[in-house]
Amino acid sequence: MASVSLEGVSKRFKATRAVESISLTVADGEFFALLGPSGCGKTTLLRLVAGFETPDAGTVRLANEIVGAPGFALPPEERRVGMVFQSYALWPHMSVAENVAFALRVRRVGSDERRRRVASALAMVGLEGMAKRRPHELSGGQRQRVALARCLAVRPAIVLLDEPLANLDVHLREAMQQEFARFHREIGATFIYVTHDQAEAMALASRVAVMNDGRVEQAAAPQALYREPATEMVARFVGHGMVVPVEVIGREGPRTLVDLWGVRIAVRGEGNAGEHRSLCLHAENLVLTSMTTAAIQGRVVASAYQGAATVLTIQPNAADAPQLRVEYASAPPAVGAAVAVAVRDGFIIRNVA
Amino acid sequence: MANAYSAGAYSAVKKRSSWGPEDALIVALAIYLVLFAVWPLARLFYEALLPGRDGEVLGVLLAQWRAPAAQAALINTVEASALATLVSVAIGVIVAFMLVLTDIRSKAALTFVALLPLLVPSQITALAWIELSSSSMLAPLGLAPAPGTTNPLYSKWGIVLVMGIEHSTLVFLAVQAGLRNLPRDLVEAARLGGARPLRVARSVILPMALPAILAGAALAFVTSIGNFGIPALLGIPGRYTMLTTLIYQHLQGFGPRVLGEVAALALGLAALAVVGLLLRSIVVRKFMSEAGSAPLEPFQLGRGRAWIEAPLWIMLVVIAVMPLLALLASSFAPALGVPLRFDTVTLANYRFALLEQGATLRAFGNSILLAFTTALISAAVALPLAYLATLRQSRIARALDAVADAPYAVPGTVLAIAIILVFLPPLPLLKISLYGTIGIILVAYLARFLALVLRPTMAAMSLINKNLDEAAQIAGASIWMRLRAVVLPAVSPSVMAGALLIFMTALNELTVSALLWSTGSETLGVVVFALQYEGNSPAAAAVAAISVAMTLGLAASVTALGRRLPEGVVPWQA
Numbered sequence: 001m002a003s004v005s006l007e008g009v010s011k012r013f014k015a016t017r018a019v020e021s022i023s024l025t026v027a028d029g030e031f032f033a034l035l036g037p038s039g040c041g042k043t044t045l046l047r048l049v050a051g052f053e054t055p056d057a058g059t060v061r062l063a064n065e066i067v068g069a070p071g072f073a074l075p076p077e078e079r080r081v082g083m084v085f086q087s088y089a090l091w092p093h094m095s096v097a098e099n100v101a102f103a104l105r106v107r108r109v110g111s112d113e114r115r116r117r118v119a120s121a122l123a124m125v126g127l128e129g130m131a132k133r134r135p136h137e138l139s140g141g142q143r144q145r146v147a148l149a150r151c152l153a154v155r156p157a158i159v160l161l162d163e164p165l166a167n168l169d170v171h172l173r174e175a176m177q178q179e180f181a182r183f184h185r186e187i188g189a190t191f192i193y194v195t196h197d198q199a200e201a202m203a204l205a206s207r208v209a210v211m212n213d214g215r216v217e218q219a220a221a222p223q224a225l226y227r228e229p230a231t232e233m234v235a236r237f238v239g240h241g242m243v244v245p246v247e248v249i250g251r252e253g254p255r256t257l258v259d260l261w262g263v264r265i266a267v268r269g270e271g272n273a274g275e276h277r278s279l280c281l282h283a284e285n286l287v288l289t290s291m292t293t294a295a296i297q298g299r300v301v302a303s304a305y306q307g308a309a310t311v312l313t314i315q316p317n318a319a320d321a322p323q324l325r326v327e328y329a330s331a332p333p334a335v336g337a338a339v340a341v342a343v344r345d346g347f348i349i350r351n352v353a
Numbered sequence: 354m355a356n357a358y359s360a361g362a363y364s365a366v367k368k369r370s371s372w373g374p375e376d377a378l379i380v381a382l383a384i385y386l387v388l389f390a391v392w393p394l395a396r397l398f399y400e401a402l403l404p405g406r407d408g409e410v411l412g413v414l415l416a417q418w419r420a421p422a423a424q425a426a427l428i429n430t431v432e433a434s435a436l437a438t439l440v441s442v443a444i445g446v447i448v449a450f451m452l453v454l455t456d457i458r459s460k461a462a463l464t465f466v467a468l469l470p471l472l473v474p475s476q477i478t479a480l481a482w483i484e485l486s487s488s489s490m491l492a493p494l495g496l497a498p499a500p501g502t503t504n505p506l507y508s509k510w511g512i513v514l515v516m517g518i519e520h521s522t523l524v525f526l527a528v529q530a531g532l533r534n535l536p537r538d539l540v541e542a543a544r545l546g547g548a549r550p551l552r553v554a555r556s557v558i559l560p561m562a563l564p565a566i567l568a569g570a571a572l573a574f575v576t577s578i579g580n581f582g583i584p585a586l587l588g589i590p591g592r593y594t595m596l597t598t599l600i601y602q603h604l605q606g607f608g609p610r611v612l613g614e615v616a617a618l619a620l621g622l623a624a625l626a627v628v629g630l631l632l633r634s635i636v637v638r639k640f641m642s643e644a645g646s647a648p649l650e651p652f653q654l655g656r657g658r659a660w661i662e663a664p665l666w667i668m669l670v671v672i673a674v675m676p677l678l679a680l681l682a683s684s685f686a687p688a689l690g691v692p693l694r695f696d697t698v699t700l701a702n703y704r705f706a707l708l709e710q711g712a713t714l715r716a717f718g719n720s721i722l723l724a725f726t727t728a729l730i731s732a733a734v735a736l737p738l739a740y741l742a743t744l745r746q747s748r749i750a751r752a753l754d755a756v757a758d759a760p761y762a763v764p765g766t767v768l769a770i771a772i773i774l775v776f777l778p779p780l781p782l783l784k785i786s787l788y789g790t791i792g793i794i795l796v797a798y799l800a801r802f803l804a805l806v807l808r809p810t811m812a813a814m815s816l817i818n819k820n821l822d823e824a825a826q827i828a829g830a831s832i833w834m835r836l837r838a839v840v841l842p843a844v845s846p847s848v849m850a851g852a853l854l855i856f857m858t859a860l861n862e863l864t865v866s867a868l869l870w871s872t873g874s875e876t877l878g879v880v881v882f883a884l885q886y887e888g889n890s891p892a893a894a895a896v897a898a899i900s901v902a903m904t905l906g907l908a909a910s911v912t913a914l915g916r917r918l919p920e921g922v923v924p925w926q927a
Contacts, residue, residue, distance in 0.1 A: 052823060075373065076826040083827045089820035093842040102838070103828030154828070 002063050002157030002190045003028045004049055009058035009068075011044055018044040020214035021058070026207075028157075031184050031191045033205035035198055037237070041214040042194045046160050049192060050083055051076035062158065082156030082189075086163040088147040090135035096122070096146050097131035103154045121153040124186075125179070141172045148179075152187065161193045165200065177203055198238050202226070210234045226282075228269070228347055235280035235349060242324060246279045246348070248272060256348060261318035263296055269348030278349045283311065285345040286326045288333070295340035298324070303332050314341060374832050375741070379749050382738050386753050389800040390760045393771035400613050400774055401620035417617035426599040427621060433512050433584075433595060434577035440517020441573040444672070445524025446566060448665070453532040454554060456651040457662050469673040471522035472908050474861035476582030476882055477897040481676035482506055482515045483586065483885075484683040484894060507591030516583045518672045520576050524569035531565025532558070537649050550652040564640035571633035575626050579764025581864035582878070586885060596622045597766045597864065604770075604868055609777055609788070612770070619770040623763050630762055677901065684894035702895035706884070713896055715873070716880040719791055723876065724859035727798040728852040731806045736848060739810040740840050744822045754807060761804035765864030772797040773869065791874035797865045802858060806851030812919045813847035814840075846917040853914070857907045861900050 004026040011019040019041045026032040034042040047053045048060055051073050060068030062081070067074040090099050097118050104114045122128055125145035135143055144164060151159060161180070165173045181204055184191050195201050201208045202222035209219035210233070218230035229235035232243045246258040248271035255266040258279065271277055289295050301323065302313040309327040316324065326341060333339055405412015417423055448467045452460055470478060486506050505511060535558065543557045544550075581597040588598055600618050603611055654661055687699045706713045738757070741750035760768050776787045776796055787793040817840070825839045841848070863878030870879045877900050884893035 050823075050827065052826075076823070077829045077831060079827075080829070081827065083824065085820040085824060087818050087820050089818060089824035091821055091825070091839055091842075102825065102830070106829045106834060150824075150828075 003061075004032075004158060004190060004192065005061045005064075006045075006048070007059045007061070009045075009048060009055045009060060011041075011048060011053055011056055017041075017214045019048065019055075022214075022216050023058075024209060024216060024219060026190055026192060028190055029188050030207065031181075031193065031205050033193045033195060033201035033208040034211060035195055035201040035208050035237075036211035038196055040211040042196075042211050043162055045211070046162055046192060046194050049158075050081060050160055051079050080154075080156060081158040081160055082151035082154060083160040084144075084147045084151050084162065084164045086166050088135075088143045088167075090143055090146055090150075092135055094134075095131065096127065096133050096135070096138070099135070099146055100150045100153050103150070107154070117153050121149040124152060124183070125149045140168055141176065144168060144172075144176060145179075148183070152183065155187070156189055158190045158192070161191065163194055163196065165195070165197075173200070180204060202238070210237060212237075229280050230350055232278055232280075232349060235278075235347075239282055240325070242281045242283075242322065243278050243349070244281060244322060244324075246277055248275045248277060248348070258346075258348065260343065261296055261316060261321060263294055263343070265294075265343045265346065267343075267346035267348060269346075269350070271348050280347045280349055281324070281343065282345075283325045283327045286324060286341050286343060288312075288326060288328060289340050289342040291340055291342065295342045296324070297338070297340055300333055300335050300337050300339055303335055312339075314339060316341075375745065375747075378737055378832065379741060379747060382734065382741070382753055383749060385734060386756050386803075389796060390756055390803075393768070393775045393800065394759060394763070396774045397616050397619060397623075397767065397771040400616040403613065413613050414617045414620065417614050418621065422594070422599065423618060423621075426594045426596045426618075429509070429593060430578055430595045430597075430622075430625070433509055433516065433593075434574050436509075436513040437516035437520065437577045438570050438574045440513060441521040441524045441577075442566060442570050444518065444521035444668075445526075445569060445573075446528055446562075448521070448669070449525050449528035449532060450554065450558075451661065451665055453529055454558065454649065454652055455654050455658075455661065457654065457658060457665065463665065463669065466669045466673050467525055468522050469677070470519050472857075472904055473519075473677070473901055474582065474863065474878065474904075475516075475519050475580055476586055476863045476878055477680070477861065477901060478519050478676065479515055479583045479586035480881065480885055480890070480893055480897055481680040482511075484890065485676045485679035503591075506587055507593075508587070509591075509593050511587045511591065512583055512593060512595075515587065516577050516580055519580075519583065520573040521672075523573045523576060524566065527565050527569025527572065528562060531562050531568075533648050535561055535649055540649055554652075564636050567636045567640075568633050571629050571636065575629035575633070578622065578625050578629065579766065579864070581766060581867060582882070585863075585867070585882060589886075596625075597764065600766050600770065601867060609773065612774055612777070615770055616774060619764075619767040623767045626762065626764055626767075680894050680901075681898055683891055684898045686891055702891040703899075705889075706892045706895045710892070712872075712875050712883075713880050713892075716875040716877050716896075719794075719874055720860050720862075720877040723791065723795055723798055724856045726795060727802055727859050728806070728855040730799060731803045731855055732810075732848050732852040734803060735807040735810040735851065736841060736844070737836060739807060739814040739844075740822075740836060743811060743814040744817060744819050744840070754811065757803045757807050760800040761802065765801065765862075766868065768801055769797055769865045769868040772800065772865075788869075789871045789874075794866050794869045794874060794876065797869055798859050798862070801865060802855045805855045805858060806848065809847040809851040809854075809918065810844055813844040816919055817843050846914050847919060850911050850914050850918055853907055853911045857904055857911075860907075861904060 006022055006024045009019060009022045010017070022045065034045060036042045044053060048055055048068060051067065054073040055068050055070060057070055059066050062079060067079060091102070094102065100118045100121050101114055104117060109117070118131070119128070122131060125148050127142060127145050127149065130138065130142065135146065138146065147164070165176055168176060177200060180193070193201070193204060202225070205222065207219060207221055208225055210217045210225065212233045218225060218234045225234060225238045229238060229241060235241035235243050244260060246260050249257040249259055249264065250273045251257070252266050256269055256271050257264055257266055258271070258277070260279065267279060296316050296318075298314040298316040300312050301315045304311045309329050310332040312326045312328055312332055314324045314326055315321070324341060401414055402411060403413050404410055405416055409415065451457060452463060457463070473481070483504060483506060487504055506515070539561070540553055540557060543553045548556065579597065581601065584593070584595040584598045585601065588595055594602070596618060600615050600622070603615050603618070684702050685698045685700070687697050687701065708714070738750055738753060741747040742754045772793060773788060776793050779786045787796060821839055821843070822835055825835045830838065861878055862876060863882060866876040866879050867882065870876060877896065881893050881897050881900070884890070884896065
């Protein structure tokens, strides 16, 4: 039972509120991601779980035991969690094998058992032949694997990962993502993964908490974050959502009818007639159409070729309207051309704007 | 039920963790620094600021400073130090400009010679100059003083010359660092504007190097104020008294009962030093820029190069090498004034100093023991202190780190008086006084030299990623294990260099031990001083020659470590 649960946790650094009254529970064996822009408090939250910071308010529980509360933090060395740092934090004066063996030596694991576990941890990350190397002789990806092996060798029930892939190039990042998913399946520990990359969080985690300004905006499965964002920030941060103002007209079957710049559209989400709300749109919900009614009239202001599709930026004619992004597969209209956009789907964000 | 269980676990853990080993370590370090640094210096202030016997406010201070002798010593100190600083600036600036800005050859050898005075302790420099000025080496030049006349170095101008040369290295190092940080494009812009090298040096480089020159000058001035070895060897026989020698003579003459009065004099000395250091910190903070772009391209001297190189070599050899050769020659001479020839070379002085005089051999033992113990303990204190101040970001540790500078920044004489004030009374519980034992010298050295190992350790520690320590913490390692297995291996070259620096400095220390020694606890510095004072200068030269040899050997080992150290750790490798 290695669940992690936070209850009303706050942490300030001088004037800045790094973490503000956060309550979260991560179930035993779950792969959980903390996602947010830099400075949103996600790393502070992870460090509160690791024991490097003491909360100013609230409690931190590991496996139902209180390990952090105001004025008290069980030191990290007694929490028995594993952690992978963004900088990898490999000890430069130790070989790969010594790095991996260090925690086992601290825990007085016998030398035969130690050797076996170091070998199996290195085998697991595919670095069998590298045991004698020093960290500076390894590539970035290899160092990342050593850091992971070092963390896995102690068989922790909770693994904390602080932006582990941020220093790797794009190709390595994708390969390592698959590795992380495999390790999680194989060892069954609780993973808490901090990242600012929404695609990474969505690909890996079964649940993601989106953080902003020290608060959790929404904690949900990736599909829910994408399809049913709770706040405008989540809508914009996850999947490049667009947020536009609408007025609710009424229900139409399972859908809700709204007015967007004088165009009636049916979308998902709840709302009462007459309410002014925000609507989340994704590029794939929008299509160019030849209709002149029931479509948003606008003008192409930019066009970016992206291989499979061209992303068009369209400025609607309505006053003060934000720009829309539309994916277009065939030969796109020229910049400056007048176009009409039909809205196929959207989600009414719960919070009243 | 679950809540009750959790609450129980929480309070049980809370009891255990509210007072961690880290807190205990901070408290221990705080006690160490308060005991050795804060309390003695505060006590000095207190004694010096006491009311006089008749209850006059600041009576002690006023009574001391009303005395003509004190006022004369103050004037002499400021005058000689200021003039010596001018000498230091002249030498330091010339050498630094030549070495950095021109393409003269064998720069490494020139730098080594220019920095020799830094490695030779000041009482030995003074002794070497005495030997040089009275030696037969000068006879062919017609410069040797006539027999029977007083040596001209026993005067204000002697002190100014020798002190100026001794501290020229401080200006040289400051200016060298300043010139290396000058942005190259500014010089290139001036040259594109049509200025010739000499014009560029005068109109662009010199004004921009001025803050560095001022900073080096302030440091040379403060060091001159606190210097004891040179005024002691040149000023006491020449009846030119400076504050350090006045305090020394007071305490020698009247013993610890005049401590309060001496403290008042020491406070004046400390105030002078603080003014100098404040000036320096203002200059450094306001005008010194961080490392600039690419370093300056040296000016091509062309065919005139030899005409620059030769005078530079001659000057450096005369001021740095000749005195040491005279010292060596004197140590092999059969008696004072006898010319050294192949048939008169003798080891008698070495034999006398090492074998026949118990004090000298004892002094070697004492100084080595003191230097070794001070280096070891200071390194052991600096490691956790720097760790807590940087990697753990403890505010208390950072304050302690700043405090550790004070006993090194004040003149050694001031620190010695402060230490006597606190450690003269018998220690509580033990009922014995450290005064009159080697213990009080050790205490003073521990206070004075901690900064020498703390600076390089802090520099190295601030380059370590905090995560390395945190990763070991996550792995379950206690603070002791982390210090040993993770932190120490990462900073050991710097700690080692700092410890060697302490060993070198403490081995030849005179200023502090001159006030604290007693029979049985003589140091090498004291013995050289005493032998010379007694008129046995060949024996003094022999002892000095051995300590210079030891110092140069140690300097070589620090230099060997130098390649593995962060920039600025080894003072002579700026």
